[in-house]
Amino acid sequence: MKQVELYTDGACSGNPGPGGWGAILIYKGTEKELSGGENGTTNNRMELTAVIEGLSALKESCIVELYSDSKYVIDGLSKGWAVSWRKNGWKKADKKPALNPDLWERLLSLTEKHQMRYHWVKGHAENPYNNRCDELAVAESKKFN
DSSP states (O other): OEEEEEEEEEEESSSSEEEEEEEEEEETTEEEEEEEEEEEEOHHHHHHHHHHHHHHTOSSOEEEEEEESOHHHHHHHHTSHHHHHHHTTSBOTTSSBOSOHHHHHHHHHHHTTSEEEEEEOOTTSSOHHHHHHHHHHHHHHHTTO
């Protein structure tokens, strides 16, 4: 299987507000940048969308090293929270509704096609790819101002 790195980030000006997402796919030293945005969204929706769009760009099953500064995304996937929410009809352990079930459903179906490895990175720190994803996401969010 091909091994790829996927760096992602989301941004939102206000929460909710205009938002953007950025993703960088790296395969054998080749980088591909992806970005987009929408009005009236939330930061967490943009974080999820970044991963969805990055995985959607892959044409075959891969080993994916996912890097994100979103604990919501990394913990939701790596700790099995999202799988549990789906199994429980999109209810969390406290019986409250899980947020963003539409995006989590899409993301879970995509992750099932790949061998996923999850890495949390500190945001706005020394990781150049995470910083670039942030720049892409912020630029996209500004298109709606």
